[in-house]
Amino acid sequence: MSTVTTDPHAHAEHEHHGPAKGLKRWLYTTNHKDIGTLYLLFSLLMFFIGGAMAMVIRAELFQPGLQIVDPNFFNQMTTVHGLIMVFGAVMPAFTGLANWLIPMMIGAPDMALPRMNNWSFWILPFAFSILLASLFMEGGGPSFGWTFYAPLSTTYSNDSTALFVFSVHIMGISSIMGAINVIVTIMNLRAPGMTYMKMPLFVWTWFITAYLLIAVMPVLAGVVTMVLTDKYFGTSFFDAAGGGDPVLFQHIFWFFGHPEVYIMILPAFGIISSIVPTFSRKPLFGYASMVYATSSIALLSFLVWAHHMFTTGMPVAAELFFMYCTMLIAVPTGVKVFNWVATMWRGAMTFEVPMMFSLAFIVLFTIGGFSGLMLAITPADFQYHDTYFVVAHFHYVLVTGAVFSIMAAAYYWLPKWTGHMYDETLGQWHFWCSLISVNVLFFPMHFVGLAGMPRRIPDYALQFADFNALISIGGFAFGLSQLLFVWLVVKCIKGGEKATDQVWEGAEGLEWTIASPAPYHSFTTPPEIK
Amino acid sequence: MALKHQPVVIKLCLLTAAMFGFGYALVPLYDVFCDLTGLNGKTSTMAATAEAAIPDKQREVLVEFIARPNNNMPWVFEPVVHKMRVHPGEIHRIDYLAHNITGRSMTAQAVPSVSPGQAALYFNKMECFCFTQQHLTAGQQLLMPLQFYVDPALPEQFSTITLSYTLYEVDAVAPVTAETATGDNNE
Numbered sequence A: 001m002s003t004v005t006t007d008p009h010a011h012a013e014h015e016h017h018g019p020a021k022g023l024k025r026w027l028y029t030t031n032h033k034d035i036g037t038l039y040l041l042f043s044l045l046m047f048f049i050g051g052a053m054a055m056v057i058r059a060e061l062f063q064p065g066l067q068i069v070d071p072n073f074f075n076q077m078t079t080v081h082g083l084i085m086v087f088g089a090v091m092p093a094f095t096g097l098a099n100w101l102i103p104m105m106i107g108a109p110d111m112a113l114p115r116m117n118n119w120s121f122w123i124l125p126f127a128f129s130i131l132l133a134s135l136f137m138e139g140g141g142p143s144f145g146w147t148f149y150a151p152l153s154t155t156y157s158n159d160s161t162a163l164f165v166f167s168v169h170i171m172g173i174s175s176i177m178g179a180i181n182v183i184v185t186i187m188n189l190r191a192p193g194m195t196y197m198k199m200p201l202f203v204w205t206w207f208i209t210a211y212l213l214i215a216v217m218p219v220l221a222g223v224v225t226m227v228l229t230d231k232y233f234g235t236s237f238f239d240a241a242g243g244g245d246p247v248l249f250q251h252i253f254w255f256f257g258h259p260e261v262y263i264m265i266l267p268a269f270g271i272i273s274s275i276v277p278t279f280s281r282k283p284l285f286g287y288a289s290m291v292y293a294t295s296s297i298a299l300l301s302f303l304v305w306a307h308h309m310f311t312t313g314m315p316v317a318a319e320l321f322f323m324y325c326t327m328l329i330a331v332p333t334g335v336k337v338f339n340w341v342a343t344m345w346r347g348a349m350t351f352e353v354p355m356m357f358s359l360a361f362i363v364l365f366t367i368g369g370f371s372g373l374m375l376a377i378t379p380a381d382f383q384y385h386d387t388y389f390v391v392a393h394f395h396y397v398l399v400t401g402a403v404f405s406i407m408a409a410a411y412y413w414l415p416k417w418t419g420h421m422y423d424e425t426l427g428q429w430h431f432w433c434s435l436i437s438v439n440v441l442f443f444p445m446h447f448v449g450l451a452g453m454p455r456r457i458p459d460y461a462l463q464f465a466d467f468n469a470l471i472s473i474g475g476f477a478f479g480l481s482q483l484l485f486v487w488l489v490v491k492c493i494k495g496g497e498k499a500t501d502q503v504w505e506g507a508e509g510l511e512w513t514i515a516s517p518a519p520y521h522s523f524t525t526p527p528e529i530k
Numbered sequence B: 001m002a003l004k005h006q007p008v009v010i011k012l013c014l015l016t017a018a019m020f021g022f023g024y025a026l027v028p029l030y031d032v033f034c035d036l037t038g039l040n041g042k043t044s045t046m047a048a049t050a051e052a053a054i055p056d057k058q059r060e061v062l063v064e065f066i067a068r069p070n071n072n073m074p075w076v077f078e079p080v081v082h083k084m085r086v087h088p089g090e091i092h093r094i095d096y097l098a099h100n101i102t103g104r105s106m107t108a109q110a111v112p113s114v115s116p117g118q119a120a121l122y123f124n125k126m127e128c129f130c131f132t133q134q135h136l137t138a139g140q141q142l143l144m145p146l147q148f149y150v151d152p153a154l155p156e157q158f159s160t161i162t163l164s165y166t167l168y169e170v171d172a173v174a175p176v177t178a179e180t181a182t183g184d185n186n187e
Helices: A023-028 A032-060 A071-106 A114-122 A124-136 A160-188 A201-232 A246-263 A266-280 A287-303 A316-328 A330-344 A353-376 A378-384 A388-418 A424-450 A462-494 B002-037 B117-122
Strands: B061-069 B076-079 B083-086 B092-099 B106-115 B123-128 B134-136 B141-150 B160-169
Touching: A023 A032, A032 A071, A032 A114, A032 A124, A032 A388, A032 A462, A071 A124, A071 A160, A071 A201, A071 A266, A071 A388, A114 A124, A114 A160, A124 A160, A160 A201, A160 B002, A201 A246, A201 A266, A201 A287, A201 B002, A246 A287, A246 B002, A266 A287, A266 A330, A266 A353, A266 A388, A287 A316, A287 A330, A316 A330, A316 A353, A316 A378, A330 A353, A353 A378, A353 A388, A353 A424, A378 A424, A388 A424, A388 A462, A424 A462, B061 B076, B061 B092, B061 B141, B083 B092, B092 B134, B106 B117, B106 B123, B117 B123, B134 B141
Parallel strands: B061 B160
Antiparallel strands: B061 B083, B076 B092, B092 B141, B106 B134, B106 B160, B123 B141
């Protein structure tokens, strides 16, 4: 995706060479653009592998009864689909965007720790090979849900659990190294004059996300280690027989798990905050409030974990505490949504594909936010808990939220990365097919969920048959629509209309001041920020 | 350049290590928190003293007894009485029957849990077979005593307390953790 030759205009000194040739370029690279590209391509591959698993799930659920896969394999599909999409698709996509964009946005020549950067990418393929290989073990891969609740993952799991644990360890190490790199880059390599409050919001949101990663990925590493030692080395963290408590697992897991969902959405907020002003041709409304809102969401995310556990028999006082804290998060999130709308207000708006995905993000993410508020209501949650309503909720925030923002980002910066404009007609086709199919896919899940259809079960009662057939059709259509995106990206890398340096008429920021495609080495001398 | 990054990198690595430690620290923190509040229904592993003298004759609380062997535990294990009405403050004694129906000697540990969890703080056991491990030879039967009283300070909203025991085979669970070791459970 990145450029193969250095642009002689971009920098005067010429002892810097272009990239090495062949496979070694990608194996040994320490260049933030190459590593960003690797992350993004890896994430796209994982998106399709995880998506293929979703297709298996939807094919099985097309009709009531068991027809295509056996329940154990179905459980493996739901588990590994979740793990791949969270740790393999969404998180690496954001890390790839961070690698590509943060140095270009703050006027730095590269990430601060380029060798570690190489390592943090190249351990990922090993992590996911281990995870995917575990599916071929005797008895199959992990089948306890991506949340791996004890005792499902300890007493009742098979030996693929060990592979699962090690792959999660490697993913965690990769994320932590990536996060350290982002923080050091932002703290130390900003161009002279770029104060914290002048940083683009994508940089700000990633700065906060990186702290969240450092705070909670080690806790995930800890909890998977406890699962490992409980299963194999006789400890009893989660085993009541030895004085442990299985509910403790859920507390530790969700202490990681809830900040994790903000790790997957805060960079999306940064992306939308970059795109909406460009296509509204107005500066972002309420920059400072955006920064503070992001920080408050991050802080509050540590105080709400038990809203995943309302049905575990917590005392009423604790349920109320977690309910109110959860609802409080709607306030800073609302600030963001209103700021985006206010940015568009009376703007000279145009509707290119990145803007379309951003608009869809704002509407559909808000729907996901509202269903989240419904789930936060403790008494109501007892009905919604573990139903398809929950599935609908988190797919609205993760697919039409995080994934749509990643799509928007890809369209927005593709011309800068490749030097070519993407095919606008094809992009609009991709957008509209995705938009319609994703709603056919996830919206009816609210209804079957409210009517009581449980999640993670390969069969269902007959009255849910029509909705499930419709959902599956939406699922297949959404999956196929993403092939348009691959076609578009390949086409854009190979050629197309030459992109200007600024690319978009209303685009502002340092990344739009350098050539398109971005030269292999940019900002070797830092720009001056007024 | 590298020197400039070093202090930040070191701090972030320390933060990472500290958060890994924090994940583990949640285990004892959770136990302390639950001991203080009784939130997860864990009862005290120590024998209570019988200082609560004056029974509250005005009030009756239904105490239900549930007992079950763990999935892999082939013993018969049940309370002789399944429920009783008690006045808070009154001391009662009931027996549980354990029967090792296998052909080998086994050692077992019963783990109690009280529901609703907040009532756990007010359920006091003066004598309990759960404080020690039980050793039964092949085919042996044993009546195991439980002596308890309900604290008269039990908040008004609780009218039923369910005491549940799960019986585990000790040899199957390798080491005894600090939690079970706090009772005097030497064989």
